[in-house]
Amino acid sequence: MSARRVAVRSGLAQGWIELRQSFTNPAELVSHFLWPVLLLIALFFLRDRTFGGFQLGVLVLPSMVGMNAAMGMVSMSQLLTADREDGTLLRAKATPNGMLGYLVGKVVSVAAGLVVDLAILLIPGLLLVDGLTVGGSWIALFWVLLLGLVATLPLGAVLGSVFTTTRAQGLIQLPVLGLIAISGIFYPITALPGWVQAIAQVFPIYWLGLGMRSAFLADSFASVEIGDSWRHLATVGVLGAWAVFGLLVAPVVLRRMARRESGSAVAGRRERALRRVG
Template identity: 75%
Template structure:
């Protein structure tokens, strides 16, 4: 039997088990509901606010953008999980198994992606009843939503694995949160990016969060809403190209970085990190 196929199958099974555990654990369920409920509260206050003289409601413009932001935040989740597993020795055990790192990575992609889809459903279903002005009739919008979401996950989750390999402690993950929040602030999530200075627009277009938000807006908003976007267009080709480029970069870099990180892991390094953690607690 092909060992790679065995590792992939094991990773798939592991991911489904981890996903099921998050959906039956009280603390994890709270985390699944907290962010979507918070975003729904934000939409509630934006639902009747108009963007300048365009006639479009900020709530309708923000809803699909928030979906894109949630997908992009998957790289933060991936980074945090990988760092925690590195710290407690889980990665060391995966390293000791033939093709264990490959199976581990597949499992994490499956569990994190599944959790994100649950979060999207928790947010999107009630939001469709809360916000008016969306264009969700027919299969077209849902097909666009599907390919943007799938490509966005492939573009961001490997980057999360790379970031998780860089950080050596869960305590240092706060260094990642602030830059991500800064990218969200300039990516047109809560306010159309066309209203921001041009140099900010160029920076935002260099990161996947903007393109995820744009792709989601193109799926759920009427065509006339493109008037408040850059070039007054949904730019589907550019969206696919930008997310595809990030996906290729992540898929090329992540395995190399993970292999190098795994080679540095040993029982002594895990024990040393555990001893440092105990000293901090003491």
């Protein structure tokens, strides 16, 4: 068996171990449930409002599912930065094909954790709102979710390579929240000015929300979308473009980051962190 195959198998095993541990660690367990619960509370207050003759809650729940999938980008970035700061990446770098195994493990743990989080959100959400056509939507749900993860997780790895400390990760939060606000997640994007719609359509969050709405809603709901259409080809095109960009850029950035890692760099970051705490 080749060394790369051994690294991949090791990464797969590590990913599943990290996923199981996230449900035994109190802090990580809270993070699994906190965001879905907050979204369900928002859904509860939106469920009886209407837009374009449709219940807003029915439009919002699939959008929330798409938004949650996009948030894997932030999770990947935060984990990579934390592991860089505490020396985990340096240990992976010192192992033959260790970076490959490390990245496989992170992709598995983040992607599987997102699927669990989506279930925590979706199952109670289906009890709050009526009008979702879940039965015939599994194929669309699968390809939108898979393409969305491929489009966003490499971007998270790129962002995690750029920021050297967990404190700097706060710089990511505001732009992401701003994109969520203009991407038609909590209210149809057609209610926003045209220039705002144009900005939102550049990024994956809008397209993941649109794709999930197309998977869960009847065709009549497309009347509140741009062009009165689900725009499947455009969804594939934009998410595919981001996936290609991330897959091309992430390996280059990660290799460059790994070359810069050293024991002195890790010790320096640890010393600075201790001085902040002190």
